[in-house]
Amino acid sequence: MATSDYDVLVIGAGAAGMMCAIVAGARGRRVLVLDHANKPGKKILMSGGGRCNFTHTGTTPANYLSANPHFCKSALARYTPWDFIAMVDRHRIAWHEKTPGQLFCDDSAKQIVAMLLAECARSGVRVETSVPVSNVRAHGDGFMVDTPQGHVRCASLVVATGGLSVPTMGATAFGYDLARQFGHDVLPLRAGLVPLTLSGKHQEHYADLSGVALPASASCGSASFGEAVLFTHRGVSGPAILQISSYWEPGRELLLDLMPGIDPAQWLIDQQHERGAAELRTVLGDGLPKRLAQRLCELFFGSRPMRQYRDAELRDIGERLAAWPIVASGTEGYRTAEVTLGGVDTDGISSTTMMSRRVPGLYFIGEVLDVTGHLGGYNFQWAWASGHAAGQVA
Numbered sequence: 168m169a170t171s172d173y174d175v176l177v178i179g180a181g182a183a184g185m186m187c188a189i190v191a192g193a194r195g196r197r198v199l200v201l202d203h204a205n206k207p208g209k210k211i212l213m214s215g216g217g218r219c220n221f222t223h224t225g226t227t228p229a230n231y232l233s234a235n236p237h238f239c240k241s242a243l244a245r246y247t248p249w250d251f252i253a254m255v256d257r258h259r260i261a262w263h264e265k266t267p268g269q270l271f272c273d274d275s276a277k278q279i280v281a282m283l284l285a286e287c288a289r290s291g292v293r294v295e296t297s298v299p300v301s302n303v304r305a306h307g308d309g310f311m312v313d314t315p316q317g318h319v320r321c322a323s324l325v326v327a328t329g330g331l332s333v334p335t336m337g338a339t340a341f342g343y344d345l346a347r348q349f350g351h352d353v354l355p356l357r358a359g360l361v362p363l364t365l366s367g368k369h370q371e372h373y374a375d376l377s378g379v380a381l382p383a384s385a386s387c388g389s390a391s392f393g394e395a396v397l398f399t400h401r402g403v404s405g406p407a408i409l410q411i412s413s414y415w416e417p418g419r420e421l422l423l424d425l426m427p428g429i430d431p432a433q434w435l436i437d438q439q440h441e442r443g444a445a446e447l448r449t450v451l452g453d454g455l456p457k458r459l460a461q462r463l464c465e466l467f468f469g470s471r472p473m474r475q476y477r478d479a480e481l482r483d484i485g486e487r488l489a490a491w492p493i494v495a496s497g498t499e500g501y502r503t504a505e506v507t508l509g510g511v512d513t514d515g516i517s518s519t520t521m522m523s524r525r526v527p528g529l530y531f532i533g534e535v536l537d538v539t540g541h542l543g544g545y546n547f548q549w550a551w552a553s554g555h556a557a558g559q560v561a
C-alpha cells in the first residue's frame with residue numbers, strides 16, 4: 168500500500184482542525200487533514216440553528232470549564248474573537264450580533280465552512296473526507312497513520328476529533344483513545360449544554376407545561392445563568408438550563424429564580440395591597456406564564472383571594488418562587504448535547520503550543536481537550552484559538 172509523506176497530519180476536519188491546518192499551511196508546512204465523515208465541518212453546519220454562532224466578543228477564560236482554568240488563557244489571548252471576525256470580514260460574510268456578544272452569520276453556517284476550505288486551499292492544505300483512520304503509531308521522529316487508502320507518514324500529528332456529542336454527525340471517542348494510547352489521562356466525560364430530564368412525580372408536575380417558556384435564572388452551587396427556561400415533554404431546556412447543565416451532576420441541587428430581577432415576596436405583598444380581591448392564581452399569572460402560575464397554585468400554593476393571605480404566607484411563596492427546586496434525574500445525553508465536558512487532561516499538554524508534554528510532535532486541540540465553553544460562541548472561539556496556537560508550531 169502507498170505511503171505518503173506530510174509535515175503535519177490533522178485528524179478531524181472540524182473547526183479546530185481546519186484552523187490549525189490553515190495556519191500551519193501558511194507557514195509552508197505540507198498539511199493533510201483527514202476526516203471519516205463524508206464532508207468537513209458538519210458541526211459547524213448544524214450550529215447556531217444553521218447560522219453558526221461563530222464567536223462571542225466577550226470571550227474570557229472565565230467562560231470555560233476545565234480542571235485547569237488557566238490552561239485556555241494563552242491561546243485565547245493570542246487569537247481573539249476579533250482575529251476571527253477579521254477573517255469572516257475578509258470573506259465578505261455578513262454577520263449580526265444577536266444577544267450581546269454572540270455573533271451569527273446573516274445567511275448560513277455553510278459560509279463559515281466554505282471560508283475555512285478556501286483558506287485551506289490558499290494555504291496549500293489537502294482536505295480528504297470519508298477516510299477513517301484505523302491505527303496510529305510512533306515512527307522514527309514522527310508518526311505512521313494507517314487508513315484504508317494507504318499509510319501517511321508525518322512529523323506532527325494533530326488530534327482534532329472533537330467530543331462525543333451528536334454521534335450521527337461523526338463524533339467518535341477516537342481522540343480520547345489515541346490520547347490514552349500515548350500515555351495521556353482523559354478526565355471523566357459527560358454531556359454538557361444539554362437539556363435536563365425529570366422523572367416520576369417531578370415529571371408529572373410539569374408534563375403538560377411542555378412548550379411554556381419564561382425568563383428565569385438557573386443556579387447550581389456558585390454558578391448562575393439568567394436566560395430563558397423552557398419546559399419540554401421530558402424535562403427542562405432553554406439557554407439557562409443548557410448553561411447550568413454543564414455544572415449540574417446527579418444529586419446536585421438546581422434552583423430556578425422564576426422572577427429574576429424582582430423580589431417576588433415584596434411583589435406579592437404589593438399586589439395584595441393593590442388587588443386584594445384577586446386570586447393568587449390570577450396575580451401570579453401576571454408575573455409568570457399563566458399555565459405555570461395555574462400549575463404551581465394547583466400543586467403547591469392553593470389559590471385564594473390575595474387579602475386572605477397572611478404576610479408570612481406571601482413571603483414564603485415569594486421565597487419559594489425565587490429558589491424553585493428542579494429535581495432533575497439526568498440529561499438527554501450526547502444525542503442532543505452541544506458539547507462534551509472533560510477530555511484529554513491539560514496537565515499533559517503545553518498551553519502555548521497544545522503539544523503533548525509526553526510525545527513530541529503530538530498535538531491535541533479543540534473540544535477533545537478538557538476545555539469546555541459556555542453557550543454563546545465560546546466553544547468555536549476555543550476551537551479557533553487552540554487550532555491557531557498549534558498551527559503556529561506543528
Ligand SMILES: Cc1cc2nc3c(=O)[nH]c(=O)nc-3n(C[C@H](O)[C@H](O)[C@H](O)COP(=O)(O)OP(=O)(O)OC[C@H]3O[C@@H](n4cnc5c(N)ncnc54)[C@H](O)[C@@H]3O)c2cc1C
Pocket residue numbers: 178179180181182183184201202203204207208209210211213214215216219220221222298299300327328329330332333336337338339340341342504505506532533534535543544545546547548550
Ligand atoms: C447542535 C450543536 C450546535 C452547536 N452550536 C454551536 C454554536 O453555535 N457556537 C459554538 O461556539 N459552539 C457550538 N457547538 C459546539 C461546537 O460545534 C464544538 O465545540 C466545535 O465544533 C468543536 O470543534 P472541534 O474542531 O474540536 O470538533 P468538531 O467540530 O466536532 O470536529 C471534529 C471532527 O473530527 C471528525 N472525527 C471524529 N472522529 C474521527 C475519526 N475517528 N477519524 C477521522 N475523523 C474523525 C469528525 O467527523 C469531525 O469532523 C454546537 C454543537 C452542537 C452539537
